[in-house]
Amino acid sequence: MVAVVRSGQSRSTLHDMSSHGERVERVWEVFRQEDEGDPMIHSGNVNAPDEELAIHYAREFYGRRGESHRLWIVPRESVLELDDPDLLKPPLDRSHKKPGGYIIKHKLEAAKARAGEGST
Amino acid sequence: MDDADTIQPLNSRPRYAPGDSDAFYAHVGSGGKVEADDWMPDEYRAAVLKFVEMHANSELMGVLPERDWIMRAPNLRRKLALTSKIQDEVGHAQLLYRVAEDLGKPRVQMLQDLLDGKTKFHNVFHYPTKSWADVGIIAWLVDAAAIVSQQALRDSSYAPYARTMKKICWEESVHIMHGRDVVLTLMNGTAIQRAMVQEALDRWWGPLMQMHGPPTDPAKDKDLHWGIKAKNNEQLRQEFLSIYVPRIRELGLTIPDAALAHDDVSGRWQYTEPDWAELKSVVTGHGPASQERLDFRRDNFAETQWVRDALLGTATAA
Numbered sequence: 001m002v003a004v005v006r007s008g009q010s011r012s013t014l015h016d017m018s019s020h021g022e023r024v025e026r027v028w029e030v031f032r033q034e035d036e037g038d039p040m041i042h043s044g045n046v047n048a049p050d051e052e053l054a055i056h057y058a059r060e061f062y063g064r065r066g067e068s069h070r071l072w073i074v075p076r077e078s079v080l081e082l083d084d085p086d087l088l089k090p091p092l093d094r095s096h097k098k099p100g101g102y103i104i105k106h107k108l109e110a111a112k113a114r115a116g117e118g119s120t
Numbered sequence: 121m122d123d124a125d126t127i128q129p130l131n132s133r134p135r136y137a138p139g140d141s142d143a144f145y146a147h148v149g150s151g152g153k154v155e156a157d158d159w160m161p162d163e164y165r166a167a168v169l170k171f172v173e174m175h176a177n178s179e180l181m182g183v184l185p186e187r188d189w190i191m192r193a194p195n196l197r198r199k200l201a202l203t204s205k206i207q208d209e210v211g212h213a214q215l216l217y218r219v220a221e222d223l224g225k226p227r228v229q230m231l232q233d234l235l236d237g238k239t240k241f242h243n244v245f246h247y248p249t250k251s252w253a254d255v256g257i258i259a260w261l262v263d264a265a266a267i268v269s270q271q272a273l274r275d276s277s278y279a280p281y282a283r284t285m286k287k288i289c290w291e292e293s294v295h296i297m298h299g300r301d302v303v304l305t306l307m308n309g310t311a312i313q314r315a316m317v318q319e320a321l322d323r324w325w326g327p328l329m330q331m332h333g334p335p336t337d338p339a340k341d342k343d344l345h346w347g348i349k350a351k352n353n354e355q356l357r358q359e360f361l362s363i364y365v366p367r368i369r370e371l372g373l374t375i376p377d378a379a380l381a382h383d384d385v386s387g388r389w390q391y392t393e394p395d396w397a398e399l400k401s402v403v404t405g406h407g408p409a410s411q412e413r414l415d416f417r418r419d420n421f422a423e424t425q426w427v428r429d430a431l432l433g434t435a436t437a438a
């Protein structure tokens with residue numbers, strides 16, 4: 001079994017073209033929590049040369065209207081990605097792992113009927 | 121057979137292997153989504169980039185007509201609302217340039233191409249503004265025409281663009297309310313103010329009808345086939361007319377097109393053919409305010425070079 005784990009590095013090479021010793025911008029993914037206790041949901045990303053500016057930009061784009069309780073700002077290359085369907089959506093029946101995999105309506109009716117017969 | 125033994129339907133979306141264009145187009149053609157990291161054919165990448173870049177340019181250039189009115193806003197609340205709208209639109213440009221950048225074109229190159237007239241922005245931002253009523257008509261009707269197409273883009277096959285449109289649509293809905301409020305206030309004012317709104321509507325109606333572009337042959341529209349956009353030009357224009365013609369007329373305003381009428385049989389709006397030659401001329405930089413607006417951006421780009429240098433230049437001794 002081979003897990004395909006990719007980092008985001010493959011697509012950010014364009015921003016590394018620094019010819020005159022300039023600071024290199026890189027991509028930071030931004031996650032937003034709308035209210036206390038809510039899940040952190042991916043919002044988008046910003047391009048910034050350092051942590052300080054990444055935080056400023058994230059605040060500017062994803063928190064200017066009071067719409068966020070908390071932001072997570074993560075360098076894209078730190079995100080590990082797994083999207084292999086062989087691992088995540090295997091072509092096998094997984095219904096026994098889900099509540100909907102247990103259809104009990106008719107069995108319950110039969111069991112109740114049986115119990116009803118027994119009591120008379 | 122026992123119910124519980126029934127096999128559940130499996131994940132059925134067609135997947136595609138990198139390099140397999142046919143499978144890729146089958147994927148997007150059946151409603152599948154594409155992420156920035158996914159393999160995509162070069163022509164799909166180029167088409168999304170062109171579409172998003174033009175959208176970003178329009179957001180950036182679109183603030184200039186409104187910027188002219190910040191110092192002339194009639195009161196402090198209007199000034200705050202207008203500056204906030206302008207800040208939002210520049211923010212949209214930044215978000216969209218970010219989406220486009222991820223497709224492989226550096227932001228500074230996109231700005232340079234815009235300033236050099238190599239790339240386009242929406243026709244409506246090539247026209248001058250003449251009165252405060254223009255601010256209301258732009259925020260209400262130009263933003264409304266834009267949101268009709270932007271809402272359809274929330275279903276784009278390019279998922280980072282679709283997600284960005286969800287955020288943008290939410291903010292645009294505030295702008296439309298601001299614009300409608302400006303127009304309603306003027307319509308409840310003096311006869312001169314009402315005439316001002318009518319005069320602005322008369323000038324903006326032509327560009328508004330051109331804004332979604334001429335009807336295209338759906339069979340040849342690649343953006344449509346690949347799900348980059350979800351509705352064609354004429355569908356968007358019809359949708360805009362259905363919602364906004366009644367809202368304009370109920371205020372006692374006259375739409376300057378005697379042929380405009382809803383055909384109950386076909387369910388479609390009929391209208392005088394928009395001036396497509398004007399549209400083509402305007403978006404290629406020959407509109408009444410095209411060069412003035414681009415000149416402003418060129419000066420602004422040069423004046424703000426020191427900011428980019430400060431942010432990206434070599435760090436000085438700590």
